[in-house]
Amino acid sequence: MDNDFILEFKNVTKQFPGVLALKDVSFDIRRGEIHGICGENGAGKSTLMKILSGVYPHGTYEGRVIFDGEELNLGESSIREAGEKGIAIVYQELTLVPTMSVGENVYLGREPLDGQAINWNKLYADTKKILSNYELDVPPHEIVRNLGVGKMQMVEIAKALSENAKVLILDEPTSALSEAEVEKLMDILKTLKAHGITCIYITHRLEEFFRITDRVTVMRDGKAVVTEATENLSVEKLVRHMVGREMKERFPKGNRKPAEVVFDVKDLQALDPNDSNRKVLNGVNFDVRRGEILGIAGLMGSGRTELVMTLFGEYGKVINGKIKLGDKEIKPRSAREAIDAGLSLVPEDRKGMGLVLIQSILKNISLPNLDQFAGLFRIDVDAELKASMQQAKSLTIKTPSLEALVETLSGGNQQKVVISKWLLSTPIVLIMDDPTRGVDVGAKYEIYKLMNDLAEKGVAIIMISSELEEVLGMSDRVMVMCRGHSAATLSMQEANEERIMSLATGIAS
Ligand SMILES: Nc1ncnc2c1ncn2[C@@H]1O[C@H](COP(=O)(O)OP(=O)(O)OP(=O)(O)O)[C@@H](O)[C@H]1O
Ligand SMILES: [Mg+2]
Structure with a gap:
């Protein structure tokens, strides 16, 4: 043998x-x-x-x-x-209990006992040993909720390793990590390898x-x-x-012809809704043209998602600035108002905001678009089915039927459903928050093609992305965010990885 x-x-x-x-x-x-x-x-x-x-x-x-x-x-x-x-596994989605400490999570359900009671000293001592053995930099007593995603993942790894793992499985561990966190994870894996773990x-x-x-x-x-x-x-x-x-090629060539400015944001400032001493947006300026793709780059925590949510009236408390859509000033107080005004969003968090997991794919895709299909007396089921079919086909959603429940789909296919759902509508401005996260290369290409199609039809697209290659491959201009403000907007002649990174980290201004 x-x-x-x-x-x-x-x-x-x-x-x-x-x-x-x-x-x-x-x-x-x-x-x-x-x-x-x-x-x-x-x-x-x-x-x-x-x-x-x-x-x-x-x-x-x-x-x-x-x-x-x-x-x-x-x-x-x-x-x-x-x-x-x-055999230990770290899943695509994190599984920790946010209100418990790191140590409690690592030994959840397997707490060391002293007679009948939990031996807390041992629990924390053992946790500490695992963490330091594998150079995982997390405090054992910290409540998990207070950790960033990168650290949460380290806790998942510590939990997996706490049972003398011989094999550790990591299923898409980096899809939510920033570059620095990915770097750290690579180091951790090298340490594990040195310990003989497969x-x-x-x-x-x-x-x-x-x-x-x-x-x-x-x-x-x-x-x-x-x-x-x-x-x-x-x-x-x-x-x-x-x-x-x-x-x-990884990025399809489009034939985009950016025209007049349709969306204009001037000196937007907003407070954290939960802490009015903290400014989450501190002077954001940019505009987008009809038929243009504006990329937004920035590190994790630079305020990209906060910006989007604030534009949709769902997050920051606006204390200064102007948002103009066409020649009208808008002040959305809810997502509904923003959508009615002509904005649309492909959200970052597919589970939380994008999908109803227990409904069918068909219902999920057509949900926000029902008025397109509403006949005089009843919803035109055939039209609904046809449009959804076309969408599912163009993004190659892998499923036996559109009646299948979204929760049975693979992770990346769920993301495709979120996107399909918004691509069926034709907004004036479409905001996409990390649209290709967890999506395979073939489907990425299809998503890029759809973005080109929409832009060629005159939609103004704002694409937030953590992948610099994607920003550089698909944008007409790039706005870089740093600590809540817009550091600069670059033309494609000016934009390259080094320039974007130095703006994003605040080295250049
Ligand atoms: N519980 C389930 N019930 C029915 N079908 C399922 C179930 N789990 C997975 N599938 C199907 O099995 C196939 C493989 O899914 P799997 O999750 O293994 O893909 P994957 O390679 O991990 O994809 P991704 O890169 O999107 O995560 C898919 O067609 C999926 O829809
Ligand atoms: Mg998977």
Whole structure:
């Protein structure tokens, strides 16, 4: 028996009602390596990981998984069992209890006991040991709510490692992280590797595979199509395996012709609604033209999302400034008023604001657009169905039917539903807050094409993005935010990564 492998998938097949999520998947993971898995939205990555972590126990799939030389045979309380065996997972969405401390979260449900009572000293001492062992920089007593996303993720990792993990699975760990936090995570993974822990790493940011992994497996339509040493791969090769064809360019060429200014924001200042001593916006100036894409760049916490929410009347208390839409000044006091005036938003938080998870895809897409379909006496179901079908098709939402519930979709496909929903309407100004987060390369391209189409029809688009490549690839101009104010607006001749970063960090002004 070959002891080089900690995990071997042998002909693993998983069927959901109407969806064959995994088809005959076979590949191996070497002891101590960092193994990347990539694939388009819905390719089956998370499903395969859920088999390892016990969400889908033995008997709910076909084929075999060999873990450390023995068949993985997880039964009833399988998630617990997987953890005890040494398989730990950090999910796409965080799972911490915000009101509890770091230590309480790490040992939740497994608190060390002293007789009947919880041994708090041991709990915090053990937490501290794990944190310092793996160089995770978080205070054990801090309440989780007070931590940023990056630190919360470290707590998730500490929790996963608290059971002597042999294999750690990270399913899209960086989709909500800033560049500095990603850097820190890469360091953490190197430390784990030095301790002999095997990592499985899933991401849609393809460059990350080249920073950290030893080998990568590409999945397509539920199949593992290739496993290869990272040094023999390139972004182009990965993309070709993922989508099954050549993709020459990542950003479609549009034929945008920016015209007159339709949206103009002057010296906007606003207070934190919960703390009137804190200014969240401190002098924001920009304008957008009809048919233009204005990119907004800035670090996490620079006020980009606060700006959007304030424009929609849903966040900051405006104390100064003017917002003009066309020649009219507007003062939206709610999202409803903003939408009525002609603004539209693809929000950042897909779970919180964008989707009704327990409704069908069809209902979610057509929800904000019902008046388009309202006939004289009844909603025209055929028109609704047709428009939603077209939208789902152009973004390749992977689903057996539009009647499927959104909660059964893969993470990236949920994001596509949010976008479809807003692209069906034709606003004067469309604001997109990190529109391609968690979305695969093929679908990103489709989203960019739709943005071009809308701009060519005369919609003014504001695109907030954390990916500089995307900002540079898709914008006509770039506004850079730094600590609540607009540092500068750059033309594409002036804009490059260094210039944007120095403005965003406040080094240049
Ligand atoms: N509980 C479920 N019920 C029905 N179908 C499901 C369920 N979970 C996943 N699926 C389907 O199985 C397929 C694979 O989904 P999975 O979540 O594994 O994709 P993924 O590769 O992780 O995608 P993403 O990159 O978007 O996260 C998708 O078509 C998805 O809709
Ligand atoms: Mg997934």
